Amino acid sequence: MISELIETLSAQRDLNDAQLKALLETDRMDEALFFNADQKRREIYGTDVYIRGLIEFTNYCQNNCYYCGIRRDNAKAARYRLSKKEILDCCAEGYALGFRTFVLQGGEDPYFTDARVCEIVSEIRSCYPNCAITLSIGEKSRESYQAFFDAGANRYLLRHETANEQHYRKLHPGSMSLQNRKRCLYDLKDIGYQVGSGFMVGSPYQTTENLIEDLRFLQELQPAMIEIGPYITHTETPFAAFASGSLALTLRLIAVLRLMFPYALIPATTALGTIHPQGRELGLKAGANVVMPNLSPVRVRKLYDLYDNKICTGEESAQCRGCLESRVRSAGYKIVTSIGNPAEEKESC
Ligand code: SAM
Ligand code: FES
Numbered sequence: 605m606i607s608e609l610i611e612t613l614s615a616q617r618d619l620n621d622a623q624l625k626a627l628l629e630t631d632r633m634d635e636a637l638f639f640n641a642d643q644k645r646r647e648i649y650g651t652d653v654y655i656r657g658l659i660e661f662t663n664y665c666q667n668n669c670y671y672c673g674i675r676r677d678n679a680k681a682a683r684y685r686l687s688k689k690e691i692l693d694c695c696a697e698g699y700a701l702g703f704r705t706f707v708l709q710g711g712e713d714p715y716f717t718d719a720r721v722c723e724i725v726s727e728i729r730s731c732y733p734n735c736a737i738t739l740s741i742g743e744k745s746r747e748s749y750q751a752f753f754d755a756g757a758n759r760y761l762l763r764h765e766t767a768n769e770q771h772y773r774k775l776h777p778g779s780m781s782l783q784n785r786k787r788c789l790y791d792l793k794d795i796g797y798q799v800g801s802g803f804m805v806g807s808p809y810q811t812t813e814n815l816i817e818d819l820r821f822l823q824e825l826q827p828a829m830i831e832i833g834p835y836i837t838h839t840e841t842p843f844a845a846f847a848s849g850s851l852a853l854t855l856r857l858i859a860v861l862r863l864m865f866p867y868a869l870i871p872a873t874t875a876l877g878t879i880h881p882q883g884r885e886l887g888l889k890a891g892a893n894v895v896m897p898n899l900s901p902v903r904v905r906k907l908y909d910l911y912d913n914k915i916c917t918g919e920e921s922a923q924c925r926g927c928l929e930s931r932v933r934s935a936g937y938k939i940v941t942s943i944g945n946p947a948e949e950k951e952s953c
Pocket of ligand 2: 665666667668669672673674675676710711712
């Protein structure tokens, strides 16, 4: 029965809700599921793994998401911001190491006005015309997104976090809304960004039905990148007493995503590497094809403290790059120096 579901999903890229529920709630056929997902990624991407250089440039945030270690009300978080020069230095180091995508991620920090963001983006754009610039700085107005795009940003990462209204309310304070999150994602797409979205696996109160709604929302949005990782507890949040998400379910979802969205870019995330020493390698073997090593200066790495025991906080960028290179190789894939656009599906006649 489960093996039939895997074959149907591989061939048709979809299952009905009851079938998805059955597949997500059993570990009986995980090996077959991972095998099919890996076959699919090899058909489209071969063994290539794309790298994105992550620059965590501010941990100030005006939001108060209940799960997040850098939320506004965490008074114990030591706050930092990188200067424009420090950000450009990270890009220079990253470029020399073979990165062709820079991801500028941060909390929603009012210091970084649209004018400041545009100034940074346009300077990176003029130094690296052949690179992708990804922003991941949260919810903004359409006008702001347009201004960043005009300044040279061409990708945007904004996880929807959960596509279910009630679940969204349990994870976020009343000042935030799922409706606005979705509005942002559609605005970004409409403007012309390559959009990345996604969710945490095993976040507090999440049900299998919620996960299925997440998959349905992604089918509607059709993002270029789908980023999922396990929820990991942070002791200084209102969710301190909740358990972290599981490796097994995260891997199963990566494989399901690869079969539902064969052309998507799917990262093996740092959170996955945090809950298991080989988490990222296992993620690649389950269908992921992107890794996102850290390019932030070592002095701030520990401060971008989204969840407990986050890995890769002590190494220099070159060490991180080297470590991931050998991890990717040991899993049977290879890192490529490429801007790493999503593969395009050929029209069938
Ligand atoms: N402010 C931007 C935003 O809202 O998209 C980017 C920064 S935010 C910290 C990046 C992502 O970290 C979030 O989308 C969330 O899914 C993830 N995250 C936050 N807290 C987490 C936790 N405790 N465990 C796992 N992932 C977490
Ligand atoms: Fe703003 Fe997490 S609450 S980045």
